[in-house]
Amino acid sequence: MLKQNDKNIVVSTLTGVLGSHLTLKGNELAFYCPFCNHHKPKLQVNTETQKWHCWTCNSGGKKLTSLLKKLDVDRKTISIIREIYGDSNYNPQLEDADTKVFISLPKEFISLSETPKGFNPEYKHAMHYLTQRGITEKDIIKYNIGYCKEGLYGQRVIIPSYNSDGSLNYFVSRSYYPDNKMKYKNPPISKNVICFDSQVNWNEPIILCEGVFDAITIKRNAIPLLGKFPSRTLVEKIFMSGITDIIISLDNDAINEALKAAEYFRKQGIHVKMMYLKDKDAADMGYEKFYEELKKTKEFSSEEL
Template structure:
Protein backbone atom coordinates (compact mmCIF):
# COMPACT_ATOMS: atom_id res chain seq x y z
CA UNK A 1 0.00 0.00 0.00
CA UNK A 2 1.41 3.38 -1.06
CA UNK A 3 1.90 5.97 1.65
CA UNK A 4 0.25 9.30 0.87
CA UNK A 5 2.49 11.30 3.20
CA UNK A 6 5.62 9.99 1.51
CA UNK A 7 4.19 10.70 -1.94
CA UNK A 8 3.21 14.23 -0.87
CA UNK A 9 6.73 14.89 0.43
CA UNK A 10 8.30 13.64 -2.79
CA UNK A 11 5.92 15.66 -4.97
CA UNK A 12 6.66 18.80 -2.94
CA UNK A 13 10.31 18.31 -3.90
CA UNK A 14 10.16 16.71 -7.36
CA UNK A 15 6.79 17.75 -8.76
CA UNK A 16 3.88 15.56 -9.76
CA UNK A 17 4.69 11.86 -10.05
CA UNK A 18 3.34 9.18 -12.36
CA UNK A 19 2.63 5.59 -11.30
CA UNK A 20 4.53 2.98 -13.29
CA UNK A 21 5.07 -0.72 -12.58
CA UNK A 22 4.49 -2.26 -9.17
CA UNK A 23 5.00 0.25 -6.37
CA UNK A 24 7.13 2.58 -8.47
CA UNK A 25 6.39 6.23 -9.15
CA UNK A 26 8.29 8.14 -11.84
CA UNK A 27 9.32 11.80 -11.50
CA UNK A 28 11.18 14.24 -13.70
CA UNK A 29 14.83 13.81 -12.79
CA UNK A 30 16.60 16.63 -10.91
CA UNK A 31 19.92 15.37 -12.32
CA UNK A 32 19.25 15.84 -16.03
CA UNK A 33 16.88 17.46 -18.51
CA UNK A 34 14.53 15.02 -20.21
CA UNK A 35 11.01 15.33 -21.58
CA UNK A 36 9.84 12.17 -19.77
CA UNK A 37 9.83 11.32 -16.03
CA UNK A 38 12.84 9.03 -15.71
CA UNK A 39 13.51 9.05 -11.97
CA UNK A 40 11.76 5.97 -10.53
CA UNK A 41 11.24 5.48 -6.80
CA UNK A 42 9.83 2.42 -5.04
CA UNK A 43 7.24 3.90 -2.67
CA UNK A 44 6.84 0.66 -0.71
CA UNK A 45 9.21 1.18 2.24
CA UNK A 46 10.67 -2.12 3.46
CA UNK A 47 11.40 -3.06 7.09
CA UNK A 48 14.96 -1.71 6.78
CA UNK A 49 13.57 1.71 5.85
CA UNK A 50 14.67 1.44 2.20
CA UNK A 51 13.05 2.82 -0.96
CA UNK A 52 15.33 1.98 -3.91
CA UNK A 53 15.46 4.67 -6.61
CA UNK A 54 17.10 5.01 -10.02
CA UNK A 55 17.47 7.77 -12.60
CA UNK A 56 17.53 5.94 -15.92
CA UNK A 57 19.18 8.84 -17.76
CA UNK A 58 22.03 9.84 -15.43
CA UNK A 59 22.29 6.32 -13.89
CA UNK A 60 22.32 7.82 -10.40
CA UNK A 61 20.75 5.45 -7.89
CA UNK A 62 20.48 4.55 -4.21
CA UNK A 63 18.64 2.42 -1.69
CA UNK A 64 17.02 5.16 0.37
CA UNK A 65 15.23 8.43 -0.28
CA UNK A 66 17.66 9.98 2.18
CA UNK A 67 20.49 9.29 -0.27
CA UNK A 68 18.42 10.93 -3.03
CA UNK A 69 17.85 14.02 -0.89
CA UNK A 70 21.59 14.18 -0.12
CA UNK A 71 22.47 14.19 -3.81
CA UNK A 72 19.89 16.90 -4.39
CA UNK A 73 21.37 19.01 -1.58
CA UNK A 74 18.05 19.52 0.20
CA UNK A 75 17.81 21.40 3.52
CA UNK A 76 17.75 19.73 6.94
CA UNK A 77 13.98 20.23 7.29
CA UNK A 78 13.29 17.83 4.42
CA UNK A 79 15.38 15.09 6.06
CA UNK A 80 13.50 15.55 9.32
CA UNK A 81 10.15 15.22 7.54
CA UNK A 82 11.39 12.13 5.73
CA UNK A 83 12.73 10.48 8.89
CA UNK A 84 9.36 10.75 10.64
CA UNK A 85 7.52 9.22 7.69
CA UNK A 86 9.99 6.37 7.13
CA UNK A 87 10.13 5.46 10.82
CA UNK A 88 6.35 5.07 11.03
CA UNK A 89 6.29 3.06 7.80
CA UNK A 90 8.96 0.64 8.95
CA UNK A 91 7.01 -0.45 11.97
CA UNK A 92 3.66 -0.47 10.20
CA UNK A 93 4.97 -2.59 7.33
CA UNK A 94 6.84 -5.02 9.56
CA UNK A 95 4.48 -7.98 9.73
CA UNK A 96 6.66 -9.83 12.21
CA UNK A 97 6.09 -8.95 15.85
CA UNK A 98 9.45 -8.52 17.50
CA UNK A 99 9.77 -9.56 21.11
CA UNK A 100 12.16 -7.41 23.09
CA UNK A 101 14.43 -9.73 25.01
CA UNK A 102 15.62 -8.34 28.31
CA UNK A 103 19.32 -8.86 28.88
CA UNK A 104 21.30 -8.63 32.08
CA UNK A 105 24.94 -9.14 32.92
CA UNK A 106 25.90 -12.59 34.26
CA UNK A 107 24.85 -13.14 37.85
CA UNK A 108 28.42 -13.24 39.15
CA UNK A 109 29.80 -10.38 37.04
CA UNK A 110 32.31 -8.27 38.98
CA UNK A 111 33.91 -5.03 37.70
CA UNK A 112 37.66 -5.27 37.12
CA UNK A 113 38.31 -1.70 38.24
CA UNK A 114 37.56 -2.87 41.79
CA UNK A 115 40.83 -4.54 42.72
CA UNK A 116 40.87 -7.93 44.43
CA UNK A 117 43.61 -10.24 45.67
CA UNK A 118 42.09 -13.44 44.27
CA UNK A 119 43.92 -15.64 41.71
CA UNK A 120 41.05 -15.23 39.23
CA UNK A 121 41.28 -11.44 39.42
CA UNK A 122 45.05 -11.49 38.88
CA UNK A 123 44.76 -13.89 35.94
CA UNK A 124 41.97 -11.85 34.36
CA UNK A 125 44.06 -8.68 34.61
CA UNK A 126 47.13 -10.52 33.27
CA UNK A 127 45.13 -11.71 30.27
CA UNK A 128 43.91 -8.18 29.50
CA UNK A 129 47.44 -6.80 29.86
CA UNK A 130 48.59 -9.31 27.24
CA UNK A 131 45.80 -8.03 24.99
CA UNK A 132 47.04 -4.45 25.64
CA UNK A 133 43.81 -3.47 27.38
CA UNK A 134 44.48 -0.66 29.86
CA UNK A 135 42.70 0.38 33.04
CA UNK A 136 41.27 3.34 31.10
CA UNK A 137 39.78 0.84 28.63
CA UNK A 138 38.37 -1.20 31.51
CA UNK A 139 36.67 1.90 32.91
CA UNK A 140 35.45 3.16 29.52
CA UNK A 141 33.86 -0.15 28.51
CA UNK A 142 32.99 -1.29 32.07
CA UNK A 143 34.85 -4.56 31.59
CA UNK A 144 34.37 -7.20 34.26
CA UNK A 145 34.87 -10.90 34.91
CA UNK A 146 33.31 -13.86 36.68
CA UNK A 147 34.82 -16.13 39.31
CA UNK A 148 31.73 -18.33 39.69
CA UNK A 149 28.69 -19.48 37.74
CA UNK A 150 28.29 -20.36 34.07
CA UNK A 151 30.69 -17.58 33.03
CA UNK A 152 33.39 -18.50 35.56
CA UNK A 153 36.90 -17.81 34.30
CA UNK A 154 35.72 -15.40 31.63
CA UNK A 155 36.19 -11.70 30.87
CA UNK A 156 32.84 -9.91 30.37
CA UNK A 157 32.67 -6.97 27.93
CA UNK A 158 29.26 -5.24 27.96
CA UNK A 159 27.73 -3.10 25.22
CA UNK A 160 25.29 -0.28 26.02
CA UNK A 161 22.87 1.63 23.81
CA UNK A 162 22.75 5.42 23.60
CA UNK A 163 20.52 5.60 26.70
CA UNK A 164 22.91 3.54 28.82
CA UNK A 165 20.86 0.32 28.67
CA UNK A 166 22.69 -2.98 28.25
CA UNK A 167 22.05 -4.34 24.74
CA UNK A 168 24.62 -7.16 24.49
CA UNK A 169 27.77 -8.59 26.02
CA UNK A 170 30.58 -10.92 25.00
CA UNK A 171 32.79 -13.12 27.12
CA UNK A 172 36.32 -14.48 26.64
CA UNK A 173 38.06 -17.16 28.66
CA UNK A 174 41.21 -15.95 30.41
CA UNK A 175 42.52 -19.44 31.21
CA UNK A 176 44.19 -21.40 28.38
CA UNK A 177 42.80 -24.63 29.81
CA UNK A 178 39.21 -23.44 29.26
CA UNK A 179 37.93 -25.31 26.20
CA UNK A 180 35.04 -22.88 25.71
CA UNK A 181 36.88 -19.72 24.68
CA UNK A 182 33.71 -17.72 23.99
CA UNK A 183 30.24 -17.81 25.53
CA UNK A 184 27.78 -15.15 24.41
CA UNK A 185 24.07 -14.64 25.17
CA UNK A 186 21.62 -16.30 22.80
CA UNK A 187 19.85 -13.12 21.76
CA UNK A 188 19.67 -11.05 18.58
CA UNK A 189 22.80 -9.17 17.51
CA UNK A 190 20.62 -6.58 15.78
CA UNK A 191 21.97 -3.80 17.99
CA UNK A 192 24.50 -0.96 17.76
CA UNK A 193 27.62 -2.16 19.54
CA UNK A 194 29.21 0.27 22.03
CA UNK A 195 26.59 2.87 21.03
CA UNK A 196 27.06 4.78 24.29
CA UNK A 197 30.68 5.59 23.38
CA UNK A 198 30.07 6.72 19.79
CA UNK A 199 30.24 10.33 18.53
CA UNK A 200 28.08 10.19 15.40
CA UNK A 201 29.29 13.57 14.12
CA UNK A 202 32.76 12.09 13.60
CA UNK A 203 34.00 9.32 11.25
CA UNK A 204 33.13 5.84 12.50
CA UNK A 205 35.06 2.59 12.20
CA UNK A 206 33.32 -0.77 11.77
CA UNK A 207 35.22 -3.80 13.06
CA UNK A 208 34.44 -7.41 13.93
CA UNK A 209 34.90 -7.92 17.64
CA UNK A 210 34.90 -6.12 20.97
CA UNK A 211 38.68 -6.43 21.40
CA UNK A 212 39.18 -4.92 17.92
CA UNK A 213 37.04 -1.92 18.87
CA UNK A 214 38.90 -1.51 22.16
CA UNK A 215 42.26 -1.58 20.32
CA UNK A 216 41.11 1.04 17.80
CA UNK A 217 39.77 3.12 20.71
CA UNK A 218 38.27 6.02 18.71
CA UNK A 219 34.67 5.71 17.51
CA UNK A 220 34.90 2.00 16.74
CA UNK A 221 31.74 -0.10 16.51
CA UNK A 222 32.01 -3.89 16.82
CA UNK A 223 29.69 -5.90 14.58
CA UNK A 224 30.07 -8.94 16.87
CA UNK A 225 30.55 -10.86 13.63
CA UNK A 226 31.09 -10.17 9.95
CA UNK A 227 27.62 -8.89 8.99
CA UNK A 228 26.20 -5.39 9.47
CA UNK A 229 22.81 -5.59 11.18
CA UNK A 230 19.74 -3.48 10.16
CA UNK A 231 19.75 -1.46 13.41
CA UNK A 232 23.31 -0.26 12.80
CA UNK A 233 22.72 0.43 9.12
CA UNK A 234 19.62 2.46 10.00
CA UNK A 235 21.42 4.51 12.63
CA UNK A 236 24.31 5.33 10.31
CA UNK A 237 21.85 6.70 7.76
CA UNK A 238 19.73 8.53 10.35
CA UNK A 239 22.78 10.18 11.90
CA UNK A 240 23.94 11.26 8.43
CA UNK A 241 27.43 9.89 8.95
CA UNK A 242 29.73 11.14 6.20
CA UNK A 243 32.87 9.02 6.62
CA UNK A 244 32.99 5.34 7.46
CA UNK A 245 36.01 3.03 7.79
CA UNK A 246 35.57 -0.71 7.30
CA UNK A 247 38.11 -2.74 9.25
CA UNK A 248 37.27 -6.44 8.98
CA UNK A 249 39.63 -9.41 9.08
CA UNK A 250 41.15 -10.70 5.83
CA UNK A 251 38.81 -13.72 5.82
CA UNK A 252 35.77 -11.42 5.67
CA UNK A 253 36.64 -9.72 2.37
CA UNK A 254 33.35 -10.59 0.68
CA UNK A 255 31.32 -9.19 3.60
CA UNK A 256 33.47 -6.06 3.72
CA UNK A 257 32.94 -5.39 0.00
CA UNK A 258 29.16 -5.77 0.38
CA UNK A 259 29.14 -3.31 3.28
CA UNK A 260 31.31 -0.87 1.32
CA UNK A 261 29.05 -0.98 -1.75
CA UNK A 262 25.95 -0.48 0.38
CA UNK A 263 27.24 2.71 1.98
CA UNK A 264 28.84 4.05 -1.21
CA UNK A 265 25.38 3.81 -2.79
CA UNK A 266 24.13 6.01 0.07
CA UNK A 267 26.68 8.67 -0.81
CA UNK A 268 29.02 8.02 2.14
CA UNK A 269 32.78 8.33 1.93
CA UNK A 270 34.01 4.78 2.50
CA UNK A 271 37.54 3.82 3.51
CA UNK A 272 38.53 0.17 3.23
CA UNK A 273 41.22 -0.95 5.68
CA UNK A 274 42.99 -4.05 4.42
CA UNK A 275 44.33 -6.28 7.18
CA UNK A 276 46.62 -9.12 6.20
CA UNK A 277 47.93 -11.53 8.84
CA UNK A 278 46.68 -9.83 12.01
CA UNK A 279 43.44 -8.27 13.22
CA UNK A 280 43.10 -4.87 14.90
CA UNK A 281 43.38 -6.27 18.42
CA UNK A 282 46.64 -8.05 17.54
CA UNK A 283 48.12 -4.97 15.88
CA UNK A 284 47.34 -2.65 18.77
CA UNK A 285 46.39 1.03 18.88
CA UNK A 286 49.53 2.58 17.36
CA UNK A 287 49.82 0.24 14.36
CA UNK A 288 46.12 0.20 13.52
CA UNK A 289 45.95 4.00 13.85
CA UNK A 290 48.83 4.37 11.39
CA UNK A 291 47.08 2.06 8.94
CA UNK A 292 43.81 3.99 9.30
CA UNK A 293 45.53 7.35 8.75
CA UNK A 294 47.18 6.06 5.56
CA UNK A 295 43.99 4.59 4.07
CA UNK A 296 42.59 6.36 1.00
CA UNK A 297 38.93 6.74 0.12
CA UNK A 298 37.48 3.76 -1.72
CA UNK A 299 36.51 4.27 -5.36
CA UNK A 300 34.54 2.19 -7.86
CA UNK A 301 37.85 1.11 -9.39
CA UNK A 302 39.02 0.08 -5.93
CA UNK A 303 35.91 -2.05 -5.44
CA UNK A 304 36.55 -3.79 -8.76
CA UNK A 305 40.18 -4.45 -7.82
CA UNK A 306 39.08 -6.01 -4.52
CA UNK A 307 36.60 -8.24 -6.33
CA UNK A 308 39.32 -9.36 -8.73
CA UNK A 309 41.61 -10.16 -5.81
CA UNK A 310 38.82 -12.21 -4.28
CA UNK A 311 38.50 -14.27 -7.46
CA UNK A 312 42.16 -15.20 -7.38
CA UNK A 313 42.41 -16.10 -3.70
Protein backbone atom coordinates in the same frame (compact mmCIF):
# COMPACT_ATOMS: atom_id res chain seq x y z
CA MET B 1 -5.62 -26.03 19.63
CA LEU B 2 -2.28 -27.29 18.30
CA LYS B 3 -2.00 -30.77 16.88
CA GLN B 4 0.31 -32.99 18.93
CA ASN B 5 2.88 -33.21 16.14
CA ASP B 6 2.96 -29.41 15.78
CA LYS B 7 3.26 -28.99 19.55
CA ASN B 8 6.20 -31.41 19.56
CA ILE B 9 7.95 -29.28 16.91
CA VAL B 10 7.35 -26.11 18.93
CA VAL B 11 8.61 -27.65 22.19
CA SER B 12 11.61 -29.18 20.44
CA THR B 13 12.49 -25.82 18.89
CA LEU B 14 12.24 -24.01 22.22
CA THR B 15 14.27 -26.68 24.01
CA GLY B 16 16.91 -26.52 21.31
CA VAL B 17 17.61 -22.83 21.98
CA LEU B 18 16.64 -22.46 25.66
CA GLY B 19 17.62 -25.82 27.09
CA SER B 20 15.66 -27.99 29.50
CA HIS B 21 12.26 -26.92 30.84
CA LEU B 22 9.63 -27.60 33.44
CA THR B 23 6.12 -28.55 32.32
CA LEU B 24 3.46 -26.54 34.13
CA LYS B 25 -0.34 -26.52 33.92
CA GLY B 26 -2.31 -25.28 30.92
CA ASN B 27 0.28 -25.61 28.13
CA GLU B 28 2.79 -23.58 30.14
CA LEU B 29 6.51 -24.35 30.03
CA ALA B 30 9.17 -22.77 32.25
CA PHE B 31 12.69 -22.18 30.92
CA TYR B 32 15.83 -20.51 32.25
CA CYS B 33 15.76 -16.92 31.01
CA PRO B 34 18.63 -16.08 28.60
CA PHE B 35 18.09 -12.35 29.18
CA CYS B 36 18.57 -12.10 32.95
CA ASN B 37 20.32 -15.46 33.59
CA HIS B 38 18.30 -16.12 36.75
CA HIS B 39 19.28 -19.36 38.48
CA LYS B 40 15.67 -20.59 38.43
CA PRO B 41 13.45 -21.22 35.35
CA LYS B 42 11.58 -17.90 35.32
CA LEU B 43 10.81 -17.60 31.58
CA GLN B 44 7.27 -18.89 31.09
CA VAL B 45 6.00 -19.82 27.62
CA ASN B 46 2.46 -20.81 26.62
CA THR B 47 2.53 -23.07 23.57
CA GLU B 48 -1.14 -22.34 22.75
CA THR B 49 -1.39 -18.56 23.14
CA GLN B 50 2.30 -18.01 22.17
CA LYS B 51 2.70 -15.50 24.99
CA TRP B 52 6.04 -15.53 26.81
CA HIS B 53 7.18 -13.66 29.88
CA CYS B 54 10.03 -13.68 32.39
CA TRP B 55 8.86 -13.11 35.95
CA THR B 56 12.24 -11.73 36.95
CA CYS B 57 13.35 -9.27 34.24
CA ASN B 58 9.88 -8.70 32.69
CA SER B 59 11.02 -9.56 29.16
CA GLY B 60 8.09 -10.79 27.11
CA GLY B 61 6.03 -10.81 23.95
CA LYS B 62 2.85 -12.04 22.31
CA LYS B 63 4.42 -14.23 19.61
CA LEU B 64 6.87 -17.11 19.91
CA THR B 65 8.53 -15.94 16.71
CA SER B 66 9.48 -12.68 18.43
CA LEU B 67 11.24 -14.71 21.13
CA LEU B 68 13.03 -16.84 18.53
CA LYS B 69 14.17 -13.73 16.67
CA LYS B 70 15.69 -12.36 19.87
CA LEU B 71 17.50 -15.65 20.29
CA ASP B 72 18.96 -15.37 16.77
CA VAL B 73 17.20 -18.51 15.48
CA ASP B 74 17.50 -19.06 11.72
CA ARG B 75 14.77 -17.77 9.39
CA LYS B 76 13.73 -21.21 8.17
CA THR B 77 12.90 -22.40 11.70
CA ILE B 78 11.04 -19.17 12.48
CA SER B 79 9.03 -19.59 9.26
CA ILE B 80 8.05 -23.13 10.29
CA ILE B 81 6.80 -21.92 13.68
CA ARG B 82 4.91 -19.07 12.03
CA GLU B 83 3.16 -21.54 9.70
CA ILE B 84 2.22 -23.82 12.62
CA TYR B 85 0.36 -20.95 14.27
CA GLY B 86 -1.14 -19.74 11.02
CA ASP B 87 0.37 -16.27 11.32
CA SER B 88 -0.19 -15.44 7.65
CA ASN B 89 -0.73 -11.73 8.35
CA TYR B 90 2.82 -11.35 9.60
CA ASN B 91 3.87 -7.77 10.35
CA PRO B 92 7.45 -7.44 11.69
CA GLN B 93 6.84 -3.89 12.95
CA LEU B 94 3.88 -4.99 15.08
CA GLU B 95 5.75 -8.07 16.28
CA ASP B 96 8.73 -5.98 17.40
CA ALA B 97 6.44 -3.43 19.05
CA ASP B 98 4.81 -6.17 21.15
CA THR B 99 8.18 -7.47 22.33
CA LYS B 100 10.04 -6.32 25.44
CA VAL B 101 13.50 -7.65 26.21
CA PHE B 102 15.55 -6.61 29.24
CA ILE B 103 18.94 -8.27 29.44
CA SER B 104 21.25 -8.14 32.41
CA LEU B 105 24.83 -9.06 33.20
CA PRO B 106 25.44 -12.46 34.80
CA LYS B 107 24.66 -12.34 38.52
CA GLU B 108 28.25 -13.47 39.16
CA PHE B 109 29.65 -10.41 37.32
CA ILE B 110 32.38 -8.54 39.25
CA SER B 111 33.83 -5.28 37.93
CA LEU B 112 37.58 -5.42 37.38
CA SER B 113 37.81 -1.80 38.50
CA GLU B 114 37.28 -3.15 42.03
CA THR B 115 40.47 -4.54 43.56
CA PRO B 116 39.53 -7.61 45.63
CA LYS B 117 40.58 -8.11 49.21
CA GLY B 118 42.74 -11.11 49.98
CA PHE B 119 43.91 -13.84 47.61
CA ASN B 120 41.90 -13.96 44.36
CA PRO B 121 43.59 -15.95 41.56
CA GLU B 122 40.70 -15.47 39.13
CA TYR B 123 41.05 -11.68 39.36
CA LYS B 124 44.80 -11.97 38.68
CA HIS B 125 44.28 -14.28 35.69
CA ALA B 126 41.62 -11.97 34.24
CA MET B 127 43.82 -8.89 34.63
CA HIS B 128 46.84 -10.70 33.20
CA TYR B 129 44.86 -11.72 30.13
CA LEU B 130 43.59 -8.18 29.52
CA THR B 131 47.06 -6.68 30.01
CA GLN B 132 48.43 -9.09 27.40
CA ARG B 133 45.77 -7.83 25.00
CA GLY B 134 46.74 -4.23 25.59
CA ILE B 135 43.71 -3.35 27.70
CA THR B 136 44.44 -0.57 30.19
CA GLU B 137 42.82 0.39 33.50
CA LYS B 138 41.20 3.33 31.70
CA ASP B 139 39.67 0.89 29.19
CA ILE B 140 38.34 -1.26 32.05
CA ILE B 141 36.57 1.74 33.57
CA LYS B 142 35.39 3.14 30.22
CA TYR B 143 33.76 -0.12 29.12
CA ASN B 144 32.88 -1.44 32.60
CA ILE B 145 34.84 -4.64 31.93
CA GLY B 146 34.46 -7.36 34.55
CA TYR B 147 34.78 -11.09 35.10
CA CYS B 148 32.98 -14.08 36.56
CA LYS B 149 34.71 -16.47 38.92
CA GLU B 150 31.95 -19.08 38.63
CA GLY B 151 28.57 -19.78 37.06
CA LEU B 152 27.61 -20.10 33.40
CA TYR B 153 30.28 -17.54 32.43
CA GLY B 154 32.82 -18.63 35.02
CA GLN B 155 36.53 -17.94 34.39
CA ARG B 156 35.73 -15.39 31.68
CA VAL B 157 36.11 -11.66 31.24
CA ILE B 158 32.82 -9.90 30.50
CA ILE B 159 32.71 -6.91 28.12
CA PRO B 160 29.30 -5.20 28.31
CA SER B 161 27.77 -3.06 25.57
CA TYR B 162 25.32 -0.24 26.29
CA ASN B 163 22.94 1.61 23.98
CA SER B 164 22.70 5.40 23.65
CA ASP B 165 20.43 5.53 26.74
CA GLY B 166 22.99 3.69 28.84
CA SER B 167 21.00 0.44 28.96
CA LEU B 168 22.73 -2.90 28.49
CA ASN B 169 22.06 -4.29 24.99
CA TYR B 170 24.63 -7.12 24.79
CA PHE B 171 27.75 -8.54 26.38
CA VAL B 172 30.68 -10.63 25.22
CA SER B 173 32.43 -13.18 27.42
CA ARG B 174 35.92 -14.45 26.70
CA SER B 175 37.85 -17.15 28.56
CA TYR B 176 41.08 -15.93 30.08
CA TYR B 177 42.54 -19.45 30.18
CA PRO B 178 44.32 -20.43 26.91
CA ASP B 179 43.44 -24.13 27.20
CA ASN B 180 39.69 -23.49 27.18
CA LYS B 181 38.41 -24.80 23.82
CA MET B 182 35.36 -22.49 23.86
CA LYS B 183 37.06 -19.09 23.76
CA TYR B 184 33.85 -17.06 23.47
CA LYS B 185 30.53 -17.80 25.16
CA ASN B 186 27.98 -15.08 24.44
CA PRO B 187 24.34 -14.77 25.51
CA PRO B 188 21.85 -16.60 23.25
CA ILE B 189 20.18 -13.42 22.07
CA SER B 190 20.07 -11.51 18.81
CA LYS B 191 23.12 -9.51 17.73
CA ASN B 192 20.84 -7.00 16.01
CA VAL B 193 22.21 -4.22 18.21
CA ILE B 194 24.73 -1.40 18.00
CA CYS B 195 27.63 -2.60 20.09
CA PHE B 196 29.24 0.17 22.19
CA ASP B 197 26.53 2.61 21.02
CA SER B 198 27.01 4.66 24.20
CA GLN B 199 30.63 5.36 23.18
CA VAL B 200 29.86 6.61 19.65
CA ASN B 201 29.76 10.23 18.50
CA TRP B 202 27.36 10.03 15.55
CA ASN B 203 28.48 13.44 14.27
CA GLU B 204 31.94 12.08 13.44
CA PRO B 205 33.23 9.37 11.04
CA ILE B 206 32.80 5.84 12.40
CA ILE B 207 35.06 2.79 12.18
CA LEU B 208 33.44 -0.62 11.67
CA CYS B 209 35.52 -3.51 13.01
CA GLU B 210 34.85 -7.15 13.81
CA GLY B 211 35.29 -7.72 17.55
CA VAL B 212 35.13 -5.88 20.86
CA PHE B 213 38.88 -6.04 21.43
CA ASP B 214 39.45 -4.42 18.03
CA ALA B 215 37.11 -1.58 18.97
CA ILE B 216 38.73 -1.07 22.37
CA THR B 217 42.16 -0.91 20.71
CA ILE B 218 40.97 1.62 18.10
CA LYS B 219 39.51 3.70 20.98
CA ARG B 220 37.68 6.41 18.99
CA ASN B 221 34.24 5.86 17.41
CA ALA B 222 34.80 2.18 16.71
CA ILE B 223 31.80 -0.15 16.44
CA PRO B 224 32.32 -3.94 16.63
CA LEU B 225 29.99 -5.80 14.28
CA LEU B 226 29.99 -8.97 16.41
CA GLY B 227 30.29 -10.73 13.08
CA LYS B 228 31.15 -9.94 9.50
CA PHE B 229 28.33 -7.63 8.39
CA PRO B 230 26.53 -4.63 9.95
CA SER B 231 23.27 -5.39 11.77
CA ARG B 232 19.97 -3.98 10.54
CA THR B 233 19.79 -1.70 13.59
CA LEU B 234 23.28 -0.35 12.90
CA VAL B 235 22.54 0.33 9.22
CA GLU B 236 19.36 2.20 10.16
CA LYS B 237 21.24 4.31 12.73
CA ILE B 238 23.95 5.16 10.17
CA PHE B 239 21.37 6.54 7.73
CA MET B 240 19.29 8.28 10.39
CA SER B 241 22.39 9.98 11.82
CA GLY B 242 23.52 11.25 8.43
CA ILE B 243 26.98 9.68 8.69
CA THR B 244 29.10 10.81 5.72
CA ASP B 245 32.34 8.88 6.34
CA ILE B 246 32.87 5.25 7.26
CA ILE B 247 36.09 3.28 7.69
CA ILE B 248 35.79 -0.50 7.41
CA SER B 249 38.46 -2.56 9.16
CA LEU B 250 37.61 -6.27 9.12
CA ASP B 251 39.88 -9.29 9.46
CA ASN B 252 41.43 -10.77 6.34
CA ASP B 253 39.07 -13.78 6.47
CA ALA B 254 36.10 -11.41 6.15
CA ILE B 255 37.36 -9.51 3.10
CA ASN B 256 34.41 -10.48 0.88
CA GLU B 257 31.88 -9.28 3.46
CA ALA B 258 33.88 -6.09 3.95
CA LEU B 259 33.86 -5.34 0.22
CA LYS B 260 30.10 -5.91 0.03
CA ALA B 261 29.52 -3.57 2.96
CA ALA B 262 31.83 -0.95 1.44
CA GLU B 263 30.02 -1.04 -1.91
CA TYR B 264 26.61 -0.91 -0.22
CA PHE B 265 27.46 2.24 1.73
CA ARG B 266 29.26 3.81 -1.25
CA LYS B 267 26.10 3.46 -3.34
CA GLN B 268 24.21 5.35 -0.62
CA GLY B 269 26.52 8.33 -1.08
CA ILE B 270 28.73 7.66 1.94
CA HIS B 271 32.51 8.09 1.67
CA VAL B 272 34.10 4.75 2.53
CA LYS B 273 37.68 3.76 3.28
CA MET B 274 38.68 0.09 3.30
CA MET B 275 41.56 -1.07 5.49
CA TYR B 276 43.23 -4.27 4.30
CA LEU B 277 44.78 -5.66 7.49
CA LYS B 278 46.31 -8.79 5.94
CA ASP B 279 47.56 -11.08 8.73
CA LYS B 280 46.66 -9.01 11.81
CA ASP B 281 43.51 -7.41 13.16
CA ALA B 282 43.38 -4.10 15.01
CA ALA B 283 43.71 -5.76 18.43
CA ASP B 284 46.92 -7.52 17.32
CA MET B 285 48.36 -4.41 15.66
CA GLY B 286 47.85 -2.06 18.57
CA TYR B 287 46.67 1.55 18.64
CA GLU B 288 49.69 3.31 17.08
CA LYS B 289 50.24 0.81 14.26
CA PHE B 290 46.53 0.84 13.41
CA TYR B 291 46.45 4.59 12.94
CA GLU B 292 49.67 4.48 10.92
CA GLU B 293 47.93 2.11 8.52
CA LEU B 294 44.77 4.24 8.55
CA LYS B 295 46.72 7.27 7.29
CA LYS B 296 47.75 5.26 4.20
CA THR B 297 44.17 4.19 3.44
CA LYS B 298 42.49 5.70 0.36
CA GLU B 299 38.81 6.06 -0.44
CA PHE B 300 37.11 2.89 -1.62
CA SER B 301 35.99 2.53 -5.24
CA SER B 302 33.93 -0.14 -6.99
CA GLU B 303 37.07 -1.17 -8.93
CA GLU B 304 38.24 -2.96 -5.77
CA LEU B 305 35.40 -5.49 -6.03
